[in-house]
Amino acid sequence: MSKLLTLALSKGRIFEETLPLLQAAGITMAESPETSRKLILPTSSPDLRVIIVRASDVPTYVQYGAADLGLAGSDVLMEHGLAGLYVPQGLRIARCRLSVAVPEGFDYEHAVRQGARLRVATKYVEAAREHFAGKGVHVDLIKLYGSMELAPLVGLADAIVDLVSTGGTLRANKLVEVEQIVDVSSRLVVNQAALKLKRAALAPLLAAFAEAVRRREGAAA
Ligand code: PRT
Ligand code: MG
Numbered sequence: 001m002s003k004l005l006t007l008a009l010s011k012g013r014i015f016e017e018t019l020p021l022l023q024a025a026g027i028t029m030a031e032s033p034e035t036s037r038k039l040i041l042p043t044s045s046p047d048l049r050v051i052i053v054r055a056s057d058v059p060t061y062v063q064y065g066a067a068d069l070g071l072a073g074s075d076v077l078m079e080h081g082l083a084g085l086y087v088p089q090g091l092r093i094a095r096c097r098l099s100v101a102v103p104e105g106f107d108y109e110h111a112v113r114q115g116a117r118l119r120v121a122t123k124y125v126e127a128a129r130e131h132f133a134g135k136g137v138h139v140d141l142i143k144l145y146g147s148m149e150l151a152p153l154v155g156l157a158d159a160i161v162d163l164v165s166t167g168g169t170l171r172a173n174k175l176v177e178v179e180q181i182v183d184v185s186s187r188l189v190v191n192q193a194a195l196k197l198k199r200a201a202l203a204p205l206l207a208a209f210a211e212a213v214r215r216r217e218g219a220a221a
Contacts, residue, residue, distance in 0.1 A: 003201050005048045005194075008062055008070030009033075010055035014186060017093035018071050024215070025208030047201060059085060059189060068194040068202065075163060075184045078127050086190045088206060091213055094186045096165040098127060100179040103152045108159065108178040112137055121151035122161035131161070131181045149173045 009015050011033045019029065028044040033052040041050045053061055056079070058072040063084040071091065072080075075098055100120075102108045111118060112135070121142040122128045132139045142157055149169055151157040163184060164170060164177055188209060195202065 003047055003198070005069070005198065005201050005205065006067045007048060007050050008053050008058045008067035009050055010058060010071075011052060012055075013094045014055060014071050014073070015052075017186070020216075021091070021093075021209050021212045024212030025205055048205070056080070062189050062191050065191045065193060067191070068198060069188060069190045069205075071186050072189055073184055073186050074182075075124060075127070077187060077189070078182075079124060084192055086192050086195050087187050088190060089188060089210055089213070091186050091188055091209070092217070094184075096163045096184050098124060098161065098181040098184055099164045099177045100131075100159055100161055100181065101149075101164070101170050101175045101177050102159045104174045104176055106152075106158065111158070118159055119157045120159045120161055121148050121157035123148065124161050127181060128161040131179075149175060 009018055015033055022029070022043070026045075027048060029041060029050065030044070031038065031041055033041065039052050041052065043050060051061065051067055055073060056076050058070040059077060059080040061067040062070045071093075073094060077087070100108070115138070117138045117140065119142060120128055120132070120139045121144050123144055123146065125141050125143050128139070128141055142151070144151060148160040148162040150173070151160055152175065153173060160175070161181065167177065170177060188206070190202065190206070
């Protein structure tokens, strides 16, 4: 089996926050996916290449071994499941939380107490189903793929379940966060077979990531 390692990343926040970790491992990238149209990017290490995929596709590439490792939000992993994946550590990048939000003026607590049936729009159907089932709240889940914040504004839903980071997007759309479901951060995921077959190549990279995160946590403390 080849020594070449393939790391799956998504553009945007995950890529930006992964660069310093790569740097700490002595690896730089000549091109940014934001400016390049290439989907396979070389790195300064001949043993490592990066592939650029949709955030929600990262676990799929790693599960099937098309990538040896990747970085995926715990929100994405909750929906995808962990089959075929080894999750060594919380990387604590791209932190946010999964929350329930409703339009300003909608009395969520009252609706819940009344046993009202709520229409909830979300990309996170599994996490939302579990959350409301746990509370004994009846919901009709409406699956969306993005811009969940719009749904209550145009009458598609009473509430949304979505990621919140600064809260700016909710405020801009006159929505309020009424429940925090779970804290979310990005995780390193490794293909389980690669972990055994490419251990020699993977071990230094995993150790460098872990060390970079430790050092950053130390600096933040
Ligand atoms: O964009 P694409 O459809 O390809 O996929 P994606 O939207 O899943 O990817 P991306 O790059 O937007 O997010 C990748 C990962 O970043 C997610 O899976 C999360 O684990 C993590 N992350 C961290 C976030 C946020 N913070 C976040 N704030 N992902 C999305 N958001 C969105 C949120 O959905 C909401 O629309 O940002 C908005 C809220 O932000 P605030 O700061 O206004 O509260
Ligand atoms: Mg996005």
